Amino acid sequence: xxxxxxxxxxxxxxxxxxxxxxxxxxxxxxxxxxxxxxxxxxxxxxxxxxxxxxxxxxxxxxxxxxxxxxxxxxxxxxxxxxxxxxxxxxxxxxxxxxxxxxxxxxxxxxxxxxxxxxxxxxxxxxxxxxxxxxxxxxxxxxxxxxxxxxxxxxxxxxxxxxxxxxxxxxxxxxxxxxxxxxxxxxxxxxxxxxxxxxxxxxxxxxxxxxxxxxxxxxxxxxxxxxxxxxxxxxxxxxxxxxxxxxxxxxxxxxxxxxxxxxxxxxxxxxxxxxxxxxxxxxxxxxxxxxxxxxxxxxxxxxxxxxxxxxxxxxxxxxxxxxxxxxxxxxxxxxxxxxxxxxxxxxxxxxxxxxxxxxxxxxxxxxxxxxxxxxxxxxxxxxxxxxxxxxxxxxxxxxxxxxxxxxxxxxx
Numbered sequence: 001x002x003x004x005x006x007x008x009x010x011x012x013x014x015x016x017x018x019x020x021x022x023x024x025x026x027x028x029x030x031x032x033x034x035x036x037x038x039x040x041x042x043x044x045x046x047x048x049x050x051x052x053x054x055x056x057x058x059x060x061x062x063x064x065x066x067x068x069x070x071x072x073x074x075x076x077x078x079x080x081x082x083x084x085x086x087x088x089x090x091x092x093x094x095x096x097x098x099x100x101x102x103x104x105x106x107x108x109x110x111x112x113x114x115x116x117x118x119x120x121x122x123x124x125x126x127x128x129x130x131x132x133x134x135x136x137x138x139x140x141x142x143x144x145x146x147x148x149x150x151x152x153x154x155x156x157x158x159x160x161x162x163x164x165x166x167x168x169x170x171x172x173x174x175x176x177x178x179x180x181x182x183x184x185x186x187x188x189x190x191x192x193x194x195x196x197x198x199x200x201x202x203x204x205x206x207x208x209x210x211x212x213x214x215x216x217x218x219x220x221x222x223x224x225x226x227x228x229x230x231x232x233x234x235x236x237x238x239x240x241x242x243x244x245x246x247x248x249x250x251x252x253x254x255x256x257x258x259x260x261x262x263x264x265x266x267x268x269x270x271x272x273x274x275x276x277x278x279x280x281x282x283x284x285x286x287x288x289x290x291x292x293x294x295x296x297x298x299x300x301x302x303x304x305x306x307x308x309x310x311x312x313x314x315x316x317x318x319x320x321x322x323x324x325x326x327x328x329x330x331x332x333x334x335x336x337x338x339x340x341x342x343x344x345x346x347x348x349x350x351x352x353x354x355x356x357x358x359x360x361x362x363x364x365x366x367x368x369x370x371x372x373x374x375x376x377x378x379x380x381x382x383x384x385x386x387x388x389x390x391x392x393x394x395x396x397x398x399x400x401x402x403x404x405x406x407x408x409x410x411x
Contacts, residue, residue: 019025030085033097033388035139037089040168044084046098048077055183061411063384078102079109088168094337095136097124127406132277150195154178157193172197189404196326197400202226202354203254208256209270211318215333217257218265218363220340223355225253225273242294246282249274249320257334259325265367267327274320276302298326334388343392347405353396361388387411 045052057073060066081099088094099122100106110117115126118133127133129366145151153166154176160179170176179192202222212222252273259266283304284290291302294312301314305354313322321328334340339360349356365385393406 024395030083030097031148031151032144033085033140034087034145034151035089035136036143036145036148037091037139038087038145038169039089039192040166041145042088042164042166043163044086044087045078045082045162046077046084047082050161050338052183054163055185056163056188059131062389062410064381064385065384075109079106085402089134089135092130095132097123098126099123100301132336150174150176150375152270154193159191163188163331166192170196177308177404186391186411187407187409190404192404194402194404195396195400196402198273202395202402205356206253206255206270206272209253209272211332212270213255213257213334214259214331215337216363217259217334217337217360219357220334221254221256221357221361223252223253227251240396245278249278257330260367261325264324266323268321268323268330269361270324271320271322272318276313276315276320279322283311296326296378301328325338338393339390340392343390343407343409344394344407347392347394348404349394349396349408351404353394356392356394359391361385361390363409 030041030043047053047261048057057070060069079100079102082099083098085097086094087097089288097120098106099199103124107117109115110126115128116130116133117124117126120137125133125136127136150169150173151167155165155178157178158165158180159182162182163183163339166177166179168177175195175197177194179190181188182191193392203223203226205222208392210222216309249271250273253273254269254271254274256267256269259268280291280302283306287304287306289304291304291313294301294303296312296314299314301312303310303312309324310326312328313320314328315321316328339362341356343358344356365382365388368385369382387410389411391406391408393404395402395404399404
């Protein structure tokens with residue numbers, strides 16, 4: 001449970017930087033339970049008999065080793081009420097709140113996981129330590145989310161039923177992120193909205209770079225450019241001098257993919273605004289070696305040893321290309337791959353998404369199976385991965401209103 005609190009807090013904070021049963025019975029999403037200063041709040045359906053949880057349990061049950069997870073879910077269900085709120089206070093500190101029908105069971109649950117609890121206005125609050133609960137109460141006294149305009153606007157985007165919803169406030173009064181997780185017959189869906197400022201807008205993905213991704217890619221990350229340098233936090237101090245050139249290079253976006261290879265999968269990255277000179281300065285700091293001159297595809301390049309792999313990089317047609325493979329060019333065909341097209345159709349975002357991550361879990365599963373035969377990976381990982389099909393997450397939209405969508409397909 002300690003890990004769960006930390007994970008939910010981290011997920012909420014992640015939503016800031018970028019669990020759905022019936023809508024909350026409080027009618028306000030638990031606004032009175034959430035300090036106005038909170039980074040985020042997750043509302044989780046605590047009723048395992050709900051339609052959403054029945055769909056989710058069916059999906060989870062398709063994995064061969066689901067029994068342990070299901071046992072833990074039922075254990076938590078016995079202790080918690082039909083509503084569970086997890087409030088992220090910052091620094092990965094979180095407080096969980098519920099109204100239980102069995103106080104003794106909840107106390108036993110808290111003791112088992114070394115959590116502290118406190119009764120607050122009819123709710124039981126749980127945290128890792130008393131100081132977190134003290135901080136939570138002090139923050140409540142300073143004001144809650146009741147009547148908060150951006151919180152109310154975010155809640156308007158939530159579906160009527162979901163496993164969990166997450167609201168995260170942004171850095172300014174006009175920024176927020178709202179996400180909802182739902183269970184469907186063939187997988188889990190995440191959908192939401194992100195209200196940003198112009199400074200956080202992403203530009204379209206570089207199409208020429210995307211055209212090079214090969215059709216057999218096992219995983220692809222692509223995002224458009226943006227003003228990343230201006231978003232570096234002042235807390236980085238002296239490190240800003242070294243990070244700013246990297247942020248400038250990423251301002252043109254990037255396309256990164258993983259392809260099959262032996263003995264390791266090959267990784268290739270294209271940065272339209274990057275340069276080999278930038279890598280000349282950064283890689284020695286990271287791997288502790290000086291790059292040496294080489295040639296690849298008839299192109300002057302440089303290479304550097306990084307453990308068991310060799311990274312080769314060069315400026316190609318005005319763009320920086322880095323690869324652990326045998327070519328500075330991709331063969332193309334990824335956008336015509338049937339698996340990717342099915343995933344993008346399922347998620348439903350427009351073709352001009354400003355960022356996406358696609359993982360072909362079946363192709364990765366085949367690789368893991370080969371490693372499993374050698375004893376390099378646990379057998380339970382192999383047999384459970386076989387039931388996952390693909391994962392696709394994307395973001396896109398017009399101006400400062402960005403849509404977020406993801407789907408994990410389960411066979």
